[in-house]
Amino acid sequence: xxxxxxxMVPGPTNVPDRVMRAMIKPMxxxxxxxxxxxFESLTENMRYLFQTQGDVYALTSSGTGGVECIISNxxxxxxxxxxxxxxxxxxxxxxxxxxxxxxxxxxxFEWGEAPSAERIKEAVEAEDEIKAIMIVxxxxxxxxxxxxLPEIGKIAEENNLLLxxxxxxxxxxxxxxVDRWGVDICVTASQKCLACxxxxxLFSVSExxxxxxxxxxxxxxxxxxxxxxxSRRSETPFTPAIPLFYALDEALxxxxxxxxxxxxxxxxxxxxxxxxxxxxxxxxxxxxxAVRSRTVITFRRPVGIDGxxxxxxxxxxxxxxxxxxxxKLRDETLRIGCMGIISEAETLLTVNALENALLDLGxxxxxxxxxxxxxxRFRR
Amino acid sequence: xxxxxxxMVPGPTNVPDRVMRAMIKPMxxxxxxxxxxxFESLTENMRYLFQTQGDVYALTSSGTGGVECIISNxxxxxxxxxxxxxxxxxxxxxxxxxxxxxxxxxxxFEWGEAPSAERIKEAVEAEDEIKAIMIVxxxxxxxxxxxxLPEIGKIAEENNLLLxxxxxxxxxxxxxxVDRWGVDICVTASQKCLACxxxxxLFSVSExxxxxxxxxxxxxxxxxxxxxxxSRRSETPFTPAIPLFYALDEALxxxxxxxxxxxxxxxxxxxxxxxxxxxxxxxxxxxxxAVRSRTVITFRRPVGIDGxxxxxxxxxxxxxxxxxxxxKLRDETLRIGCMGIISEAETLLTVNALENALLDLGxxxxxxxxxxxxxxRFRR
Numbered sequence: 030x031x032x033x034x035x036x037m038v039p040g041p042t043n044v045p046d047r048v049m050r051a052m053i054k055p056m057x058x059x060x061x062x063x064x065x066x067x068f069e070s071l072t073e074n075m076r077y078l079f080q081t082q083g084d085v086y087a088l089t090s091s092g093t094g095g096v097e098c099i100i101s102n103x104x105x106x107x108x109x110x111x112x113x114x115x116x117x118x119x120x121x122x123x124x125x126x127x128x129x130x131x132x133x134x135x136x137x138f139e140w141g142e143a144p145s146a147e148r149i150k151e152a153v154e155a156e157d158e159i160k161a162i163m164i165v166x167x168x169x170x171x172x173x174x175x176x177x178l179p180e181i182g183k184i185a186e187e188n189n190l191l192l193x194x195x196x197x198x199x200x201x202x203x204x205x206x207v208d209r210w211g212v213d214i215c216v217t218a219s220q221k222c223l224a225c226x227x228x229x230x231l232f233s234v235s236e237x238x239x240x241x242x243x244x245x246x247x248x249x250x251x252x253x254x255x256x257x258x259x260s261r262r263s264e265t266p267f268t269p270a271i272p273l274f275y276a277l278d279e280a281l282x283x284x285x286x287x288x289x290x291x292x293x294x295x296x297x298x299x300x301x302x303x304x305x306x307x308x309x310x311x312x313x314x315x316x317x318x319a320v321r322s323r324t325v326i327t328f329r330r331p332v333g334i335d336g337x338x339x340x341x342x343x344x345x346x347x348x349x350x351x352x353x354x355x356x357k358l359r360d361e362t363l364r365i366g367c368m369g370i371i372s373e374a375e376t377l378l379t380v381n382a383l384e385n386a387l388l389d390l391g392x393x394x395x396x397x398x399x400x401x402x403x404x405x406r407f408r409r
Numbered sequence: 410x411x412x413x414x415x416x417m418v419p420g421p422t423n424v425p426d427r428v429m430r431a432m433i434k435p436m437x438x439x440x441x442x443x444x445x446x447x448f449e450s451l452t453e454n455m456r457y458l459f460q461t462q463g464d465v466y467a468l469t470s471s472g473t474g475g476v477e478c479i480i481s482n483x484x485x486x487x488x489x490x491x492x493x494x495x496x497x498x499x500x501x502x503x504x505x506x507x508x509x510x511x512x513x514x515x516x517x518f519e520w521g522e523a524p525s526a527e528r529i530k531e532a533v534e535a536e537d538e539i540k541a542i543m544i545v546x547x548x549x550x551x552x553x554x555x556x557x558l559p560e561i562g563k564i565a566e567e568n569n570l571l572l573x574x575x576x577x578x579x580x581x582x583x584x585x586x587v588d589r590w591g592v593d594i595c596v597t598a599s600q601k602c603l604a605c606x607x608x609x610x611l612f613s614v615s616e617x618x619x620x621x622x623x624x625x626x627x628x629x630x631x632x633x634x635x636x637x638x639x640s641r642r643s644e645t646p647f648t649p650a651i652p653l654f655y656a657l658d659e660a661l662x663x664x665x666x667x668x669x670x671x672x673x674x675x676x677x678x679x680x681x682x683x684x685x686x687x688x689x690x691x692x693x694x695x696x697x698x699a700v701r702s703r704t705v706i707t708f709r710r711p712v713g714i715d716g717x718x719x720x721x722x723x724x725x726x727x728x729x730x731x732x733x734x735x736x737k738l739r740d741e742t743l744r745i746g747c748m749g750i751i752s753e754a755e756t757l758l759t760v761n762a763l764e765n766a767l768l769d770l771g772x773x774x775x776x777x778x779x780x781x782x783x784x785x786r787f788r789r
Contacts (some may be wrong), residue, residue: 057421061724089471094647268607270608290604
């Protein structure tokens with residue numbers, strides 16, 4: 030297969046050839062034994078990924094569609110939902126609740142900060158009749174991970190609230206044992222840490238979540254109860270993106286072969302190498318060290334240098350594509366996806382391209398300090 | 410690429426190798442110049458397909474998701490919508506309107522009948538404050554095409570109603586000039602007559618439709634106004650199924666190379682061969698001749714022979730997969746997709762497999778009459 034550019038945006042990510050090839054299997058009917066075998070394999074592999082005994086589903090839509098799906102299956106008009114807002118995707122979550130007629134109790138944070146369990150506890154105790162805590166685990170817009178998620182799970186449990194987690198840019202790249210942490214619904218997308226092409230949202234559903242879903246006025250395409258009913262015969266209600274189902278199944282097989290523990294460690298080490306390199310070059314990651322994401326690296330652009338120019342030079346001269354900032358940080362930050370197949374090779378090549386582009390654009394740093402810092406991290 | 414079974418269900422259909430291979434192009438970012446070039450090519454090719462100067466969009470979802478999308482962008486709670494119901498997919502359309510809080514004015518027909526312009530005119534004139542006519546052009550469940558659609562377009566225009574058309578199982582296989590027939594929104598899916606894998610819904614939007622969409626309380630993932638706003642920079646609001654975008658672009662290039670006229674004629678001739686063969690074998694197509702679909706062939710199972718057994722023998726012994734009935738006709742009918750790459754070869758092989766399976770199951774017919782009837786049609 031042709032190698033294209035190195036795609037280092039926070040999704041879509043580089044996809045292994047094995048996964049690409051899985052897409053071109055001969056077409057099958059979605060009402061056939063061959064499809065049912067695929068569905069069953071996928072279900073088993075998704076349970077491994079989510080670390081759950083609960084129900085799991087793959088839906089043909091983007092990650093944002095997946096987030097809207099789980100919200101529209103759990104929020105009725107008037108329902109109160111606690112949502113910490115600390116970036117573009119938590120804003121979107123709030124927006125989706127509002128469009129459903131729900132009442133978000135917003136806990137605002139600066140972009141780059143992480144919500145704390147303490148602030149969420151306060152909000153939960155200050156309000157009556159809250160139905161759920163809905164939270165983004167890894168803010169793709171700011172590169173922040175909510176390290177308090179296990180404690181937030183306890184708060185949800187103690188207050189008998191549903192815990193709904195957007196893990197789009199993190200599941201498969203960092204720890205998230207859905208059952209153990211008390212996550213009732215967890216949603217992710219195919220094109221991030223799973224190293225699969227985009228087009229599928231995946232989510233898990235707990236027993237407690239089913240009670241809520243059953244009492245919600247649900248949409249049609251996104252009706253999770255209908256998905257459950259069809260899943261009993263290993264089918265989807267509507268025709269799914271069959272090539273992407275094959276690709277996802279293959280991507281999850283690769284994850285099982287590697288094992289989650291090793292996969293998380295690999296992501297952590299590569300992210301540390303990125304942060305070391307960025308700081309060695311005199312640049313500043315957006316979040317404080319304790320809440321820095323291991324899957325999305327976000328840092329401030331150098332003073333006096335245009336972020337778009339950095340990206341353009343990296344792409345055109347050095348064949349590496351990274352992302353600009355998101356939302357209101359669009360021009361102020363740059364973002365690197367440290368996801369999926371990420372290894373020492375992609376990390377060093379990306380740091381090298383970044384360092385070269387900065388020097389080309391007149392940035393004042395000693396040549397090679399970035400790659401040397403990254404390299405040292407891998408030598409440890 | 411491996412040849413699998415011959416997939417003759419009414420979607421997903423057999424996909425040409427060129428289209429399959431388009432999926433494995435190296436991954437790109439959906440916020441890159443490469444993606445914008447793909448988006449622009451796709452837009453131009455979709456305009457050709459829909460025969461429209463209006464706006465066109467591709468959305469990552471099944472066809473049913475596409476139908477829900479256009480309904481949730483045009484129906485507000487309380488809105489009255491005329492819907493002829495004559496099969497499973499027009500039922501679904503009604504259901505989606507109800508879930509939106511709309512008020513469907515249902516015009517019921519027997520399954521196998523086609524709605525007439527006359528009946529729709531009566532319904533429109535009997536009610537005040539109707540907002541739209543929503544109609545399935547080709548009922549995949551019964552193999553019926555609404556041949557009165559051009560006249561229904563005139564009724565919509567005269568009464569200043571929106572005309573919304575579900576053309577999921579027909580667009581690209583039979584005539585539907587969206588602008589000329591006054592269709593305001595037309596929706597289809599990738600895996601039917603376009604011979605592309607499943608996972609994308611496509612739709613067109615007229616100027617008149619935009620006025621309605623702007624005044625509708627829209628959902629999030631399905632927000633067409635947001636799609637328009639992102640399309641101005643040749644992007645989608647959310648990460649699309651990029652491999653399927655490549656596949657669809659290639660599938661539409663193939664359609665342009667063949668030309669719509671020739672493509673429609675090919676579908677028509679193959680469908681006539683199917684109907685001739687079915688009748689020669691003593692079987693009965695469900696619809697009357699005048700409204701028989703050229704893309705979905707639906708016929709009654711032979712008396713005393715189990716339809717599921719026919720399908721099983723065709724699949725296991727002869728490598729051809731056809732569909733059972735849909736909805737309440739599940740056990741009473743069989744359905745064949747006459748779509749996409751359909752040619753004399755697939756038609757004869759399918760008729761042959763059907764005839765063999767029937768004879769194997771003890772059906773009393775002269776051996777070879779089906780294939781002879783089909784063959785004669787191609788000789789004309």
